[in-house]
Amino acid sequence: MILNRTILTLGLATALLQMPVSVSAQGSGTSRTNPLLQKSSLPFGAPDFSRIQESDYLPAIEAAIKMQRANIQKIVDNKKKPTFANTILAFEESGVVLDRISNVFFGLTGAHKTPLIADTENKVMPLLIDLENEISFNQQLFTRIKYVYDNEFKKLKGEDQRLTEEIYKSFVRSGALLSAEDMNRMKQINSRISELQQQWGNILPAATNNAVVWVNSKEELAGLSDADIAQCKKDAESRGSKAPYCVVIINTTQQPILASLQNRELRRRVYMASIHRADATNPEFNTFPIVTEIAKLRAEKAKIMGYNTYADYSLENTMAKNTKNVDAFLHQLIKEYAPKADAETKSIEEYAQKTEGKNFKLQPYDRFYYSAKMKKEMLNISDDEVKPYFNVDSVQINGVFYAANRVYGLTFKQRKDIPTYHPDMKVFEVIDRNGKSIALFYSDFFRRPTKRGGAWMSAFAKQSRQRGQLPIIYNVCNNAKAPEGQPSLITWDEVCTMFHEFGHALHGILSNCQYNTLSGTAVARDFVEMPSQFNESFASIPEVFDHFARHTDTGKPMPADLKERMLKSINFQTAYALGENLASTCLDLAWHKISADEVPSPYMAGAFEKEQLNNVGLLNVQIPPRYSTTYFNHVWGGGYAAGYYSYLWTEVLAVNIADYFEKHGALDPAVGQAFRDKILSRGNTKDQMQMFTDFTGMPSPDASGLLKARGL
Incomplete structure (x- = not known):
């Protein structure tokens, strides 16, 4: 992000x-x-x-x-x-x-x-x-x-x-071409939206922090590893020790910890805390009034600008161009995905019934737990088995940086002499293959109460030849930090997140543009996620994987058998991940394809969410949106209004580009240099569809490989 x-x-x-x-x-x-x-x-x-x-x-x-x-x-x-x-x-x-x-x-x-x-x-x-x-104005x-x-x-x-x-x-x-009256109203709208987004930025982190689930005994945490239990204890201590342990809620609807928790009641409490964090279940935390007012103001803004809806206004400056193209893209995915999702849910419930009885009804807080057990039984693999091979430092140095060296010729020299805003941060000087320093890169990987949820990339300074400024780029994640003296281990999903955010970082680091406005990631929203999603593909390339996936104690590479099982497991039951993304995407569009008069009241906003998901065939208690309306930060606090679809859209671009790399040499420096010259260095200096064509030779993206790439 x-x-x-x-x-x-x-x-x-x-x-x-x-x-x-x-x-x-x-x-x-x-x-x-x-x-x-x-x-x-x-x-x-x-x-x-x-x-x-x-x-x-x-x-x-x-x-x-x-x-x-x-x-x-x-x-x-x-x-x-x-x-x-x-x-x-x-x-x-x-x-x-x-x-x-x-x-x-x-x-x-x-x-x-x-x-x-x-x-x-x-x-x-x-x-x-x-x-x-x-x-x-x-x-x-x-x-x-x-x-x-x-x-x-x-x-x-x-x-x-x-x-x-x-x-x-x-x-x-x-609005520079508007009448004086309309300009004045646009000023008012802009100011009010800014105020509301500021309120959102304050209430959502507070709501998420407040939603922690307090746990009175270690026995309730059965199923977690010793390291995870230690983290729960550490999290409780940092939040006032209302109980000996606590489970911290992350930004998404589903919580990865549910895959391990044996206690069903605790699983239920964690899930409910997640979905109700900001919907007035606790009267202190209710973002519905903010959401509905922003939606109304955006709709009014679009009308003043001469568009039917805010989605029409927003999409004009994207590769997709209009809602018709986005709707057609999503409809095709939903049509192909739905039967696979139903079959996946049925198989998990039937698996659970083998041990829980034929009357057992799978709940959304059960899904990750039984899916993990099913994966363990079918593929003989679990997160706890592979996490010792994913030391966060090794993933960064021997994985993320190694791939960038092999493909783009970059090396990274840690700079302990450059101060940071927090001790957890690290700073690296980025050196090109010709020995020339081209950027600074900061990484800030561990969660803390002062950090909002999620993972992202941004810049302390964007590259600009006009300003004589080389890029100063940073990545932020929310991984759990191990107790002092112990290695911080992460999951495969978190490995992919590190590669993803570094793809954004490369877009900033390798920028070579004259002007600040055009440099780095200043591209269309449905293009900006392509370099990051493409960069994820390097994580599973054998040479790269073998270089970073080494046991944190012995330094030995992951055994061939375990590696084979782990890589096979990547696409195990992946309908869920696609479904939660589709649901959030359609929610985002639903809020921005209506007029101001059609925006529901705060009291009816929850019902509006359910109605809109039902209308597109995605109202599925087993596969809720990745982000529900009340904590959808991309849309209400970030820059993705009517644009969350771009994650799926750019995944198509990324799959096409990964296919090109695979055919021409995944780690071939010549291919990397071409990608750097034609896309990563160009910022917004050229039409992005033309950049895509210049590199791949394809006149337009081909979506046919997306479901296959996801194992569907």
């Missing part, structure tokens, strides 16, 4: 980059230079967390906003004829200081949201949305941009032309 905290603001005059600004240190009564308002002296301009104080962010962002306002005014006041240089490029570089500071700040709001960072975010977001509205600025687009666009070439097009269209899509 990409952490997408996009605001329209794009740059600032480079001359201001090194301007020191003195501010009073909060609560100290002294004056000091705010380190965020100086260019860092660290390699790559990395954020100097050894000097930055949490109290620095608010005054730094306020100062950077003033800088950008001043630079926008310079563009507007320019009496010369608008040109690419004095208008488009000037706008692109008008907020570089704000970019630099906000990139660092929003890294913390996701991964290390302390009370002061949360309070600062509450104060910062209204300032940023006001600035966004101010710029989006600045008619004097837009008049100059439109003049360049109308008169100079065809003369421009390459990235200059692409940047002009992107900036012009972003203003149009924000």
